[in-house]
Amino acid sequence: MRVLLLASLRARTGNGTTAQRIQEHLEAAGHVCFLKDTFSCDSSLVVSKLISSENFDAALAIHLYKAGRLLQGSRIPFGVIFGGTDINEDAKCEEKVQVMEKVLNEARFAVSFTEAMREKAISNWPHTRNKIYVQAQGIVTAPNISFNWKKCLQSAGIPHDCNSLCFFLLICGLRRVKDPLYLADAFSEWHREDPSVQLIIIGPAVDPVFAEEVKEKVQRADGVHLLKEIPQEDLHAAVKKCFAVVNSSISEGMSAALLEEFVQLSKSLISDPCLQRKIVTRAKEYVTKHHSWEHERNAYQNFVLSLH
Structure with missing residues (x-):
C-alpha cells in the first residue's frame, strides 16, 4: 500500500522521530510510506489534493487535532495516533474536542501510547472505546558511541x-x-x-x-x-x-x-x-518488557493492514 503519514516533522523532536520509526516499520513490510509535515498543510483541501495526486491508499496521523483534522472527509481510510497535547491541552478546548470527536468517528482505529492516555480519551469520547488501542513507543538501545x-x-x-x-x-x-x-x-x-x-x-x-x-x-x-x-x-x-x-x-x-x-x-x-x-x-x-521495538513494529504493520 501507499501510506501517507501526517505529523509535525520538526528536526529532532519526539513527533519527528516517532514518525520516522513508524515509517521504517511500514516500509519493512513492503509498504510505501510518505511523511508529510503538518506545518506545510494549511487545510484539508491541500491534503486531499496530495492524496489524489500521489494515489495514496491509506493514511496515518500523529495528533488528532494537529494532523487528524486534515484527513476529515478523506476518500481513503485512515488511523490516528494520540499525542500528549491532544489529551493534556487540546481536550480543554470545547471546539477542539468536537473536531477530535469527528476525527475519531471517521478513523478506523486510534493508538494511545499509554493505558492512562487511553482512559482519558475514553472519558471524553466513550463511544470510541472499542477502536482505541494501547501501543507503547518502541525503544532501540543505542550502541556505545564516542562522544567528547x-x-x-x-x-x-x-x-x-x-x-x-x-x-x-x-x-x-x-x-x-x-x-x-x-x-x-x-x-x-x-x-x-x-x-x-x-x-x-x-x-x-x-x-x-x-x-x-x-x-x-x-x-x-x-x-x-x-x-x-x-x-x-x-x-x-x-x-x-x-x-x-x-x-x-x-x-x-x-x-x-x-x-x-x-x-x-x-x-x-x-x-x-x-x-x-x-x-x-x-x-x-x-x-525490555513494555517498550519492545519488535512489538511496536508488528503492531503498526497489523494496524495498517486494517486500512486495506
Missing part, C-alpha cells in the same frame, strides 16, 4: 574537571508547555549547597521568544546551563554519561511539591550506589 563530553560541557560554560561533577540532563524543545525552567530555582539553591551538581538543558529554540526567556534565566541561575540541540547520536551518548535525566511539562501537571521531593530523592540517589544500580537494572527490565 568535556568539549560539550565547556561549550556550556562549565570549565571544571567534569569527572568531579554530577550532571542532570533535561532534554526538550524550548517552548512554554515543556517548562524547562521548572527545576531552575530549586536546582540553583541545591547547587549553592553542593557546587558539584549541575543541570544542563539541551534543546532547539522551538519558540524563539520563550527561548530568549530561558537563556536570560539560565544566565542568572547558578549551576544551570543551556546547550543548543546536538546530533541524536551525541545526545544518546550524553544521556549515558550524565548522572540522571529529568523531565518537566506544564501539561502533565507537575506540582510545586515535586520540587522539594526531587532534590531530596536526588541526594539519596547520589549517596546510594546500590539504589542507583537497582534503578538502572529495573529500568532496563521495564523498557
Whole structure:
C-alpha cells in the first residue's frame, strides 16, 4: 500500500522521530510510506489534493487535532495516533474536542501510547472505546558511541574537571508547555549547597521568544546551563554519561511539591550506589518488557493492514 503519514516533522523532536520509526516499520513490510509535515498543510483541501495526486491508499496521523483534522472527509481510510497535547491541552478546548470527536468517528482505529492516555480519551469520547488501542513507543538501545563530553560541557560554560561533577540532563524543545525552567530555582539553591551538581538543558529554540526567556534565566541561575540541540547520536551518548535525566511539562501537571521531593530523592540517589544500580537494572527490565521495538513494529504493520 501507499501510506501517507501526517505529523509535525520538526528536526529532532519526539513527533519527528516517532514518525520516522513508524515509517521504517511500514516500509519493512513492503509498504510505501510518505511523511508529510503538518506545518506545510494549511487545510484539508491541500491534503486531499496530495492524496489524489500521489494515489495514496491509506493514511496515518500523529495528533488528532494537529494532523487528524486534515484527513476529515478523506476518500481513503485512515488511523490516528494520540499525542500528549491532544489529551493534556487540546481536550480543554470545547471546539477542539468536537473536531477530535469527528476525527475519531471517521478513523478506523486510534493508538494511545499509554493505558492512562487511553482512559482519558475514553472519558471524553466513550463511544470510541472499542477502536482505541494501547501501543507503547518502541525503544532501540543505542550502541556505545564516542562522544567528547568535556568539549560539550565547556561549550556550556562549565570549565571544571567534569569527572568531579554530577550532571542532570533535561532534554526538550524550548517552548512554554515543556517548562524547562521548572527545576531552575530549586536546582540553583541545591547547587549553592553542593557546587558539584549541575543541570544542563539541551534543546532547539522551538519558540524563539520563550527561548530568549530561558537563556536570560539560565544566565542568572547558578549551576544551570543551556546547550543548543546536538546530533541524536551525541545526545544518546550524553544521556549515558550524565548522572540522571529529568523531565518537566506544564501539561502533565507537575506540582510545586515535586520540587522539594526531587532534590531530596536526588541526594539519596547520589549517596546510594546500590539504589542507583537497582534503578538502572529495573529500568532496563521495564523498557525490555513494555517498550519492545519488535512489538511496536508488528503492531503498526497489523494496524495498517486494517486500512486495506
